[in-house]
Structure formats: C-alpha cells, structure tokens
Amino acid sequence: SSHASSSINRPPSPILPRFLVQSAWMAELSRILLLLLAGIYATFDRPGVAAEDVPRGHLQPFGSWTEGEPIEERADVPEPREFYDKYCNSDRGRGRPVVFRGAAAKMPATTSWNTDDLLLERYGEEAVSGVEYNLKETRAGGNVPGMRTLRQFLSAYNTSDIYMVSKVPAGMKADVDFLPCMRCGGYLNYLDTHTLWLGRGGSKSVVHYDDQDNINCMIAGKKRFIFIHPSYKEQIEVYPNSDRNRFGWVDADLDKSVPGYGGFVGKIDVDRVDLIKFPGWKDVTWSFVDLEAGDCVYIPFQWYHQVTASPGRSINVHYWYFRPKRFDSSSCETNAPAVAPTLADCSWGYEPRQGHFGEAHPKGK
Numbered sequence: 001s002s003h004a005s006s007s008i009n010r011p012p013s014p015i016l017p018r019f020l021v022q023s024a025w026m027a028e029l030s031r032i033l034l035l036l037l038a039g040i041y042a043t044f045d046r047p048g049v050a051a052e053d054v055p056r057g058h059l060q061p062f063g064s065w066t067e068g069e070p071i072e073e074r075a076d077v078p079e080p081r082e083f084y085d086k087y088c089n090s091d092r093g094r095g096r097p098v099v100f101r102g103a104a105a106k107m108p109a110t111t112s113w114n115t116d117d118l119l120l121e122r123y124g125e126e127a128v129s130g131v132e133y134n135l136k137e138t139r140a141g142g143n144v145p146g147m148r149t150l151r152q153f154l155s156a157y158n159t160s161d162i163y164m165v166s167k168v169p170a171g172m173k174a175d176v177d178f179l180p181c182m183r184c185g186g187y188l189n190y191l192d193t194h195t196l197w198l199g200r201g202g203s204k205s206v207v208h209y210d211d212q213d214n215i216n217c218m219i220a221g222k223k224r225f226i227f228i229h230p231s232y233k234e235q236i237e238v239y240p241n242s243d244r245n246r247f248g249w250v251d252a253d254l255d256k257s258v259p260g261y262g263g264f265v266g267k268i269d270v271d272r273v274d275l276i277k278f279p280g281w282k283d284v285t286w287s288f289v290d291l292e293a294g295d296c297v298y299i300p301f302q303w304y305h306q307v308t309a310s311p312g313r314s315i316n317v318h319y320w321y322f323r324p325k326r327f328d329s330s331s332c333e334t335n336a337p338a339v340a341p342t343l344a345d346c347s348w349g350y351e352p353r354q355g356h357f358g359e360a361h362p363k364g365k
Helices: 002-006 018-045 080-088 116-123 150-154 170-175 230-237 279-283
Strands: 072-074 098-100 131-133 162-166 191-201 213-220 222-228 249-251 263-265 287-292 296-299 304-309 311-321
Touching: 080 296, 116 150, 116 170, 213 222, 213 287, 222 230, 222 296, 222 311, 230 249, 230 304, 287 296
Parallel strands: 072 098
Antiparallel strands: 098 296, 131 162, 162 191, 191 311, 213 296, 213 311, 222 287, 222 304, 249 263
C-alpha cells in the first residue's frame, strides 16, 4: 500500500502493474476536479464571497441587483380628469403607479377593522370566499378546506401558514370607499371585482401583473410593492416554461403540467434570486412604494409587481376595474356625486369584449 500511495508523487515503480498506476492518477485527477467544482459552487452559493463573476444581488431578495426608485407620492387625491390623464393614460397608455398618502385614513374600515376583536364582534359570521395556504405564494398551495366564515379564519391564521384572499364580505363592503378620483369619468361603470387580503404578516407574492387597473388600500400593517415597467414584457415572457427564458417566467395556461394558474415568475425564489440561472433580472430597473396603513396605491394594468408584507397583522383591500377607453367628461358635469360611493353601492363583474379597456357594450350584444 505504501508503494501505491507514493506512486502518485514520483515516477511509477516497475513492480506496479500499469493499470494500477493509471487508476491512481485518474482517482487523483477526479478528486482535484471535484474540489474545483465544489469551490466554484460555493462561490456562487455564498452572497458574501467577492468574485467578479458573481452578480450583485445574487441569492439575495428580489430587486437586490440595483437600487429601486420610489414612485410618485401625493398627499392629496387628484380630480378624476387629472387622474386619468396624468396617471392612467400617460406613457402611451401604459400609465404609471402613484401613491396617495392617507387617502384611506378616513374610511370606516380603518376603525371598524382595527382589531381582531372588533372584526369578530361585528363581522364574525360573514362568509369568506377564499383562504389560501402558503404565506410565501407559489400559486400551487390551494384553498384551505372548511374555512367559511371570518370567525373561523381569525381563530386560525395567527398560528398557521394561511392568509385570506377573499372577496370583501357582503357586510363589510360599506366600510370601504372608492377614492374621489373615481367618482365620475366612467370608472365605476367598468368594475370587475374586489379583494380583501388579511394575514399575520410576512406574506410574499410571486412576480406577476394584472389585466385590470388596480387601486390597493392598506387598512392595517405595512407592505412593500416593487414595480417593473411593462416595456420589459417581451424580454420577461419570451420562451415561457422553457430553460431559454432568462427570468423564470411560466404560464400555466399554456402548459397544464405547470403548477399554479396564469402567467407569473414561477421559477425564482423571491428571497434568494438566482441571478446566474436567471440573468435577465440584472438589467431590469424597478420602482417601489412602502404602503402604510391609510395609504392607497394605483397600479396600472400589466405593470409587473411583487408584494411583501412586513411582520405583524396586515389588511388591505383592492378593487380591480377596467380603465375607461375614453374619459366621460359629461358624467362629471351632471349628477356627479360630491363624494365617491362605497363598494356596497356599485355593481360588479364587468368584462370587456376584448382587450383591457372599459367601454359600453353595443345594445343587444
């Protein structure tokens, strides 16, 4: 055995068979290669390792590859026409996000929903339509069975990996107002649906976009919204469900074997984004807002976004609507309400014949 071990470091002894000598050299070479590969992997797998070929933000939270820009903030809510022209229909119709600080602060929900005890007292028996598994969204967690009332949810959510994504229960809709920027102009003619998000904090969404305009109001807690301009659409969504895609985009509608539903960034971990496997993100710029209780943010359709809730009780409400194809000035001149109505005052369920805009359907069709 002493001859076999030393043969690696000096000319082979003639008393050793040739195949043993070759085997020893091959074993040593394999060991060296494995060590090299392990070192390379360790470098890529440790964000703190300084290496020129490891991108900034690799295996760090979503967005860490560059600094984000805060979106525009307003301490007021614009009039409907200004809202349409400056935010909804700007940038060749692609719109731009804006946050209205304190816009929801006087809604009844901010006081009526202030604690779980108040919710239980006033709305405990209200029916809820959706409670999902996985605070860290995968779109494959599914719904929690048997969770039919708000009381059942509130008794379980603080000790479970669940959160509510439900239509606003019928008895709670009057607690949520539309923002004044929607009181006329046609917005309320094309309402799609509303959603109540309620959790114990720490939830994280996948990167996705919506097909409708969205106003999202924070009732309790805090969430960070990261936004990515729709001009990246062709890059992000090319070759869906394929290793050729450089962003991790999947589309369950195109391949039923893909877990989840719809199109979204389903292959990345938003806590540890692999920028070597998905290098497209390195060149993407992004913007953000930290939404506090009482704030509302406008999100135009097809703007990609990812949402993370801070620790602690978290409630927000959003309403989806299809942006009017044309601003209806006449509705602001006659019979326009002085204040916007509540969610309970309006009809829901509008779907456009095609595209993403609201317009009156021809009579009889």
